Amino acid sequence: MQLPLKNLTGLFICLFLFFKSAEAQKIYIDSLSRLLVQKSTSNELRVNLLCKLAKANFEKNLPISFKLTDQALQVSAGLKDGKSKAMIYATLVHLYVWKKDMKNAYQSLDSAMYYARKTKDRVTLGFVWFRNGWLDLVNDENDKSIAKMFKALDFFKGENTYEYESTIYHYLASFYGYGNNPSKQQKYADLCYRTAVKSQQVDALNNAYFTIGQTFFDSFKLDTTKRKLLDSALKVYKKSLWFSKKQEGRLLVYSNTAAVALNTANTYFQYFPASYRDSAEKYVDEAIEIATKTNLQEILLNCYGLKSEYYLRDGNYEQAEKILLTGLSKIEDGVVKMPLTKSRIFQGLANIAEKKGDKGAALNYFKQYVANYKKAFDEEKINNTVKIEAQYQSEKKEQEIAYLHQQSAYTKKINVFYIISGLTGIVALLFLLISYNYKLKASVRKQELIDQQKDAAELKAQLKETEALQLKAEQALLKERQERLEKEVLAGNLQIEEKNELLELLSDKVNSESHLSLDEQIKRIVNQQKRMDKEFEEYKVDFVDANPAFFERLQEKANHTLTRLDLKYCSYMLMGLTNKEVSIRLGIEPKSVRMSRYRIKQKLGLGKEDDLNLFLQNIG
Known part of the structure; x- marks a missing residue:
């Protein structure tokens, strides 16, 4: 691995000097709020500030983030350029996904793309395409996501948007993680780090450390005999946690910090002897503290699950059960429900109760596991249906927009034709000698208009026929896949x-x-x-x-x-x-x-x- 780990010492010296001069500044959110209330702040800048505040609050208080975006939409009502509205709706994509409302996420993306067509601002266009690709990433459509991420980078090129670029490189590195392509993962982790340093933004740097640490850890998992890679991963993780504490007042997104703390604890649990339990519990407690403050319920449950695993190792089933129940109680009032994660916790509780010999409790936990799993399965079906419907509506809207553009061009031609006809009629009254010749030409032009209408109708019919053929091709492909599976089963049976x-x-x-x-x-x-x-x-x-x-x-x-x-x-x-x-x-x-x-x-x-x-x- 040739990631810039050796240069981290120099970087921390630079960061110390940079942030030492910023010690007298207000906390980031307070600074944004002060700018927001100033009368000299333009509406365009006000929208940008509200979007940043929404991003700053989404972990701790998601409803406040939605209120801030609503305010931003009200402020942007008088702005003609699509820049501000595109930024707002792109921000809403992120908030709705965090809320697990995929339907509104796709609708917000459609609106963002619509207003992006009404602006030439490259930063806005890059941000909208980044959110477009990010939404594909959430839905495990990596190929589509990668293409859109690169398109976003093209818009950001030369705009000094290093924070956005660093985030995109983080996701590109994650695409090639888990052993998929270590060399590319290393390449994009390095770019993530370099652009984060250029941005001088705390969140970007913290995210870069997480990316580098994960790259070391993924490489170690490919060959667990290379303990130096594991040591490097832990070293970067710990520096990330140290950095987060030092810049706590300026840090906006804590999910990466909580994930780093949990990864560190899990590393001690999996790859170190039981004597390192104190280290693991230290980082678990740190992750729990962050997750509790910022409503990171998924990480919170995983933390309690890891603590429970240690008690299971000791054979202390009572304490293991108590820990898991404590974790469940912590997320009861959460805004975002997590039936799948809860089902896993109840499954663990059922196993613990079975080991204790308490069959009644085991049965009760298992019933709750089944109920939550069914709820998660139903939600997944609904989300998939919503996703497919949203994608269909998005494609349909794009086709409608293209058709409207064609219709608009056609209408302009018609208007020009009518204007020419009117002028020609006036001229015909003045020049009776050429009226007959003009009427003949007008008749020819009218026939051409009819032919154009016929061509348009034929084009529309061809479009419907193309859609039918596409549907037929998809059905044939499904049939072919089914037949191939039948062939393989037949060969195996023989x-x-x-x-x-x-x-x-x-x-x-x-x-x-x-x-x-x-x-x-x-x-x-x-x-x-x-x-x-x-x-x-x-x-x-x-x-x-x-x-x-x-x-x-x-x-x-x-x-x-x-x-x-x-x-x-x-x-x-x-x-x-x-x-x-x-x-x-x-x-x-x-x-x-x-x-x-x-x-x-x-x-x-x-x-x-x-x-x-x-x-x-x-x-x-």
């Missing part, structure tokens, strides 16, 4: 049947009079079967590509007289196995295979001269 037949024939193949020992005979049979398995794997690809309706069509040709063994013979013939290979796989004589081929030809109504293999290939 292999399982062969394994079962091997076990049944094993006792018959062992010769008690052979000079070989019983173990040697069995090993010889097993080795022979392994060779056949290898050959079967070579044929399996061709067999899986066969039409899954092959057996159905074959039975129709034979008037449903083929037995299951006949069908097995036919499948081996379709895969290209010779009589000898089939006899080896089934443990019979080649002569029996030839007789079976003759019997199958009769059932299929084939003559002596007809080629059974060719017939099966045509059917398949």
Whole structure:
């Protein structure tokens, strides 16, 4: 790893000098509030300040953040440029996702994109595209998200928006984390760090430390023998926590700090002996303190879950149960409900109660686990439905906008035409000699207008036809996937049947009079079967590509007289196995295979001269 860990000491010296000069400043939120009430503050700047305040409060008090964005919308009502409204709605995307309201998140994104088209401000355009990509990231659509993130970077280029750029590099690094692409993860973690230093923003720097630490940790998990990587991750995590405490008055987003503290505690729990329990509990308590202050309920429950794990290790089931129940009580009044996380906690409680031997409590916890899991499942279904509907509406609106642009251009042409016609009529009254010639030209132009309308109608019909073809193609793709799964299941079933037949024939193949020992005979049979398995794997690809309706069509040709063994013979013939290979796989004589081929030809109504293999290939 070549991340800039060695330069962290120099960075902290610079930060110390930079923030020492800022010690006399007000806390960031107070500074924004003071600017907001000044009469000299323009409405455009006022909107920007309200959006920043909404971001600063979303962890601690989400309802206040929504009130601030409502105020921003009222202030922006008199602004003609779409810049301010685009920033507000892009901010609302983040707030609604935090609230787990995906429907309003997508609606806010549509509004942000609409107003972004009405401005040329590159920072605003970059921020809107960043939120667009971030929403795709939330929905696990990484490919779409990456493309939009890079588009946002293009808008930010040369605008000195280092804080936004650092955040985007953080997400790009996360795309390639968990072993997906360590070199790219390292590259974007480094860019995240460099742009954060340029921004001189506390949150950006804290986020960069989290990204670097996670990069070290992900690399360690790929090879756990490299303990230096784990030590580097812990070192960066601890510096991040130290930095957060030093700049507590200026830090806005505490979720990364809480996550770093929890990751540090979890690292001690997983990769260090029990003697490091004090260190783990220290960082868990720190994460709990931050999560409690900022309403980070997900992190809070995970903290109590980790503390419970230590008591489970000790066999102290009473304390483990008490800790989990305490965690649940902490989130009861939360704004955001988390049925999936709660279901996991109740599942853990059920396991603890079962270990205690309290079957009644275990059953009760399990019922609550099922209830919460069902609620989470129902929410997920609703969210997916909302997401699909929102995406459909978004695409539909984009098509409508494109159509309106075409209609507007067409209307302008019509207006020009009418103006010319009116002027020509006036001129015609003055120049009667050329009136006939003008009427002829007007008639031609009118016909052209009719032709244009017809072309527009045909274009609309073609659009509907294209949509129908697209739907048909999607259905065909789903059908193809289903058929491929059926093929794989069929191939697997054949292999399982062969394994079962091997076990049944094993006792018959062992010769008690052979000079070989019983173990040697069995090993010889097993080795022979392994060779056949290898050959079967070579044929399996061709067999899986066969039409899954092959057996159905074959039975129709034979008037449903083929037995299951006949069908097995036919499948081996379709895969290209010779009589000898089939006899080896089934443990019979080649002569029996030839007789079976003759019997199958009769059932299929084939003559002596007809080629059974060719017939099966045509059917398949």
